[in-house]
Amino acid sequence: MNTAKHKENEKSKLWPLIIQIWMIVVLMLFLLIRILGSNMIRNLSFFRRVH
Amino acid sequence: MLILALKASFSIVVLGVAALGAGAWIQDALPSTFTRFDRWACAWLGGFGLLSLALFLIGQWKFTLTTIVATICIAVAGAARPLRELLGSIHRGWRSEGQIPRVPLIVVLVVLLFTCAAGMAEITGGSGSDTVAYHLLGPKIWLREGIIRPVPDNSHTAFPQTAETLYSALFAIGGTRAPGLFSFVMLGLLLLASASVATRCGLDSTGAWWVAALLVTMPAVYAGTTNCFVDGLYAAFVLVAARIGFDAQRLKEWAMFGMFCGLAMSTKYPGLLALPLLIFCAIMMRADKDGLRFGVVEKVGITVVAACSVSAIYYVRDWVLLGCPIYPPPPGFAPICSPKYLSPNVVAQFHSYIYQRGAGLGRGLVAFLLLPFNLTYHTSNFHGAGGIGLCPLALGPLGIIASRRNSFAKMMVILGLLLTVVWFVTQQESRFLIEVYVMGAIYGVVGWRYAVSNGRQFSRLLAGTIVVLSIAYGLFMIRRADSEGVRADFSAAFARERRYEEIPFLESFEFLNREPSVRKVLILDRFVPPYYCDKDYIKPVGQWGERTLPGGPDPLEVLERARDLNISHVLDVSSEIAPFQVKEKASGLTLVFEAINQRVYRVN
Numbered sequence: 001m002n003t004a005k006h007k008e009n010e011k012s013k014l015w016p017l018i019i020q021i022w023m024i025v026v027l028m029l030f031l032l033i034r035i036l037g038s039n040m041i042r043n044l045s046f047f048r049r050v051h
Numbered sequence: 052m053l054i055l056a057l058k059a060s061f062s063i064v065v066l067g068v069a070a071l072g073a074g075a076w077i078q079d080a081l082p083s084t085f086t087r088f089d090r091w092a093c094a095w096l097g098g099f100g101l102l103s104l105a106l107f108l109i110g111q112w113k114f115t116l117t118t119i120v121a122t123i124c125i126a127v128a129g130a131a132r133p134l135r136e137l138l139g140s141i142h143r144g145w146r147s148e149g150q151i152p153r154v155p156l157i158v159v160l161v162v163l164l165f166t167c168a169a170g171m172a173e174i175t176g177g178s179g180s181d182t183v184a185y186h187l188l189g190p191k192i193w194l195r196e197g198i199i200r201p202v203p204d205n206s207h208t209a210f211p212q213t214a215e216t217l218y219s220a221l222f223a224i225g226g227t228r229a230p231g232l233f234s235f236v237m238l239g240l241l242l243l244a245s246a247s248v249a250t251r252c253g254l255d256s257t258g259a260w261w262v263a264a265l266l267v268t269m270p271a272v273y274a275g276t277t278n279c280f281v282d283g284l285y286a287a288f289v290l291v292a293a294r295i296g297f298d299a300q301r302l303k304e305w306a307m308f309g310m311f312c313g314l315a316m317s318t319k320y321p322g323l324l325a326l327p328l329l330i331f332c333a334i335m336m337r338a339d340k341d342g343l344r345f346g347v348v349e350k351v352g353i354t355v356v357a358a359c360s361v362s363a364i365y366y367v368r369d370w371v372l373l374g375c376p377i378y379p380p381p382p383g384f385a386p387i388c389s390p391k392y393l394s395p396n397v398v399a400q401f402h403s404y405i406y407q408r409g410a411g412l413g414r415g416l417v418a419f420l421l422l423p424f425n426l427t428y429h430t431s432n433f434h435g436a437g438g439i440g441l442c443p444l445a446l447g448p449l450g451i452i453a454s455r456r457n458s459f460a461k462m463m464v465i466l467g468l469l470l471t472v473v474w475f476v477t478q479q480e481s482r483f484l485i486e487v488y489v490m491g492a493i494y495g496v497v498g499w500r501y502a503v504s505n506g507r508q509f510s511r512l513l514a515g516t517i518v519v520l521s522i523a524y525g526l527f528m529i530r531r532a533d534s535e536g537v538r539a540d541f542s543a544a545f546a547r548e549r550r551y552e553e554i555p556f557l558e559s560f561e562f563l564n565r566e567p568s569v570r571k572v573l574i575l576d577r578f579v580p581p582y583y584c585d586k587d588y589i590k591p592v593g594q595w596g597e598r599t600l601p602g603g604p605d606p607l608e609v610l611e612r613a614r615d616l617n618i619s620h621v622l623d624v625s626s627e628i629a630p631f632q633v634k635e636k637a638s639g640l641t642l643v644f645e646a647i648n649q650r651v652y653r654v655n
Contacts, residue, residue, distance in 0.1 A: 015505060022445070023446075030427070030520065
């Protein structure tokens with residue numbers, strides 16, 4: 001019983017953290033690519049597929 | 052300027068009231084679960100579509116100011132009761148609720164006002180601008196000729212014409228500025244449709260306002276809805292079709308679903324591809340609720356019949372007049388029909404243009420999986436028109452997770468995915484995907500709520516920053532794109548400068564339009580936009596290579612027969628693509644006007 005509760009507790013702590021990390025990643029990429037216009041990021045082969 | 056604005060505004064008010072009248076009956080045919088707001092939104096949008104359809108049908112016979120005004124008057128007469136009810140409910144709603152969230156309200160109002168101001172500016176641009184090349188070319192020529200017919204020198208005027216027919220009515224009543232000003236109504240209709248879907252996805256009215264704020268600040272949505280583009284109206288029809296179809300129970304509700312699918316098909320060709328997807332999702336929704344029964348066949352049949360009845364006129368007309376129901380024929384269609392005015396070579400060139408332009412963000416599975424990233428970050432690299440902001444990527448996935456128990460919201464996700472796949476494999480033009488961007492905004496707001504409810508202070512801060520940044524970035528991009536139009540409203544000198552800069556060969560058009568002896572103009576260069584010519588004209592070779600005269604003669608061959616064709620003047624230009632075509636001392640022609648890279652001759 002305690003283990004299940006502990007797992008639930010861990011999950012409830014982990015999920016908001018995942019959400020935060022996701023939002024930070026999206027925000028940082030936006031700042032780097034659109035605002036700062038970083039050529040380093042623009043030129044990554046990952047993005048160079050864009051026509 | 053003030054008189055132009057008043058005239059244009061008057062025509063829009065009249066058309067808006069007429070649409071209320073034309074769509075009043077729709078309210079009674081909607082599912083019983085629809086709120087009063089949903090009913091008004093669907094009825095008004097549907098009213099615009101039906102009014103356009105009525106004008107288009109009448110226009111096949113006669114399209115003059117008299118027939119337009121008579122049609123609109125009949126619709127306005129039907130608007131008395133709904134108008135009274137609408138004003139009453141707005142008054143009651145204003146007094147009882149009075150809690151419209153201020154920030155999104157201000158954002159929406161700012162963008163709508165900006166759209167009005169930008170829309171009031173004179174339409175400018177060359178043949179590269181779709182607005183000038185065909186969205187407004189057709190309406191102008193229909194009014195001049197008194198009948199609605201595709202313009203032979205631009206095959207794109209044969210596209211389905213719901214929005215363009217409304218533009219022509221606006222032209223006739225409100226003058227040349229009215230279609231541009233109408234953009235804010237288009238944007239408003241899209242917001243109404245989006246709000247209806249948003250509330251059905253579980254958002255309250257505050258959430259729907261935030262969806263509206265995110266949407267109006269998505270540059271791609273703004274670009275596809277304003278400047279006389281038709282993509283926003285198309286997206287609104289698709290969204291309302293889904294809204295009705297996913298909740299349809301009775302046969303007449305399925306017929307209503309079909310009608311909105313038909314209106315989408317009457318606005319843009321992608322509506323043909325959206326129809327089976329919408330029907331598939333509506334069936335799945337029905338199966339999810341009640342299980343799959345045989346009765347669904349009848350309902351699907353009613354839907355298809357309603358959709359085809361509404362849109363048939365556009366396709367049958369093209370088939371009869373131009374030899375192909377979808378004109379110009381898309382890839383794969385050419386072998387089964389023989390399109391008038393288009394040689395096989397021209398059709399092949401058109402297809403290669405579609406393939407090249409439609410490649411967008413690339414093909415293949417990796418490109419598809421990268422779409423969310425590229426649509427968010429690399430929109431300026433293709434025809435992305437500035438992007439869709441951050442919220443769909445940052446908060447949308449959270450919204451989808453949060454909506455997993457809402458069957459309507461789940462089905463909207465499936466529909467969005469299917470529409471994206473079809474868009475991806477056909478033509479990747481960002482504004483063709485507006486209906487999916489609307490879903491992105493809705494799930495963005497749902498996800499924002501979810502992130503706030505699941506997280507701590509820091510999550511709220513992050514989600515809030517994303518929303519603020521998204522809106523601010525969108526406002527910046529929109530301001531940058533259309534600020535010249537707004538400036539032209541307030542500065543006559545700048546408006547004049549803008550005219551001369553952006554309208555190609557303006558001096559010649561001004562000469563031809565003011566000279567009373569000009570009866571019919573021969574335009575030799577295929578890239579000269581005839582939209583600016585107020586006189587009758589012949590363009591032997593159209594923008595896409597259309598051959599508009601029997602036998603498909605070249606411009607110089609037509610020049611030899613100028614007198615037989617009753618041509619009074621010839622417009623010859625030198626552009627980046629081709630030099631002057633008339634030789635210095637051509638017999639039978641007298642040079643009557645000359646400016647930089649442009650010459651006008653009188654036929655002796």
